């Protein structure tokens with residue numbers, strides 16, 4: 001299946017339920033390798049990770065391993081990471097981690113020393129004449145995997161007949177192009193293994209409906225009521241004003257000003273707390289302009305003006321550092337919302353100068369384990385990009401700060417609960433959790449089972 005046919009126009013607004021099979025069944029997890037991961041575009045890294053010809057990274061998914069190589073200034077290619085001789089993994093990748101990386105002009109297999117150029121063609125085969133001419137270039141080259149880029153990410157697809165990346169990503173690509181993610185660079189990247197299915201870890205970040213229950217300390221900053229929408233294979237969400245007129249884009253763009261009486265103070269407190277307890281989904285540079293609001297604006301300034309002033313100040317602070325904000329209209333901001341799910345396993349919480357991203361992957365074919373990765377990308381002044389690498393970080397508050405650690409506390413508990421004899425199936429919120437339902441609707445199309453059904 002190259003393309004999902006008959007995507008329903010149904011907006012998922014009716015109460016639906018879906019079964020637990022996708023989270024807990026070993027057979028389902030094993031079938032994902034063939035029916036899902038071998039068919040979809042997956043983001044396998046950032047372009048910045050392979051800046052020079054010969055730089056490579058690996059990306060492991062289930063039983064498959066992909067080798068991604070920069071073959072020239074403008075070209076990136078990907079191959080199955082397996083030696084065509086007797087099947088040794090060509091580049092070793094440590095178990096559970098984010099893969100190997102390095103730079104080489106030639107890949108040499110550690111078993112019998114067959115070697116391969118960056119173009120995937122066999123270079124040297126010891127005693128090749130023993131095969132009496134049967135070792136044709138087609139038999140000895142690495143098996144190519146589709147690789148394309150969008151947003152500064154490298155995406156791979158193992159299906160030779162797959163649709164182009166851009167078609168797969170729409171409408172997300174068009175709604176997010178203006179954020180210019182390609183101009184952002186890693187600020188940090190961390191990973192950990194959880195005792196839950198990859199969908200449980202992913203869905204923990206797919207809706208703000210959980211804020212009051214999981215992050216009660218944030219409720220003082222206002223109402224986290226959200227709209228949630230299916231966008232073809234993908235989905236997004238954003239702040240919802242519960243039908244109230246807000247008179248400004250302040251409540252539908254990236255940040256809110258908070259619920260207190262003095263919007264200046266609430267904005268300052270919220271920015272400080274978000275920076276200190278999330279460490280992402282805003283930036284260090286967005287905080288000082290928020291702290292200046294009480295000095296720069298008179299008491300009683302309406303929330304929408306406070307928000308606007310803060311954005312302009314932040315923009316000016318960035319400009320002073322030589323960083324230009326991308327042109328994103330209020331309408332585009334509102335349409336993009338707060339956060340995206342890119343099918344099947346990626347999350348993006350975007351802002352004009354930053355994005356907090358997640359990726360979850362199965363751990364082999366164990367339905368009860370996954371690799372969880374989170375990273376922040378940000379705009380930096382030219383030459384000031386930090387040097388980062390993947391860091392294994394235990395899931396505590398010290399490594400991940402308070403808010404994300406709170407999210408982590410649900411992971412294993414959800415996985416256990418989904419196996420309970422007393423659990424009747426998910427009851428996703430028909431307004432605020434459509435992204436989750438849409439994920440399962442699209443999973444069912446690839447997997448052939450588990451489609452959401454009406455509750456009544």
Ligand code: FES
Pocket residue numbers: 083084085086087088109110111112113114
């Ligand atoms: S398996 Fe790679 S050279 Fe033999």
Ligand SMILES: [Fe+2]
Pocket residue numbers: 204205210211214215403407
């Ligand atoms: Fe959360």
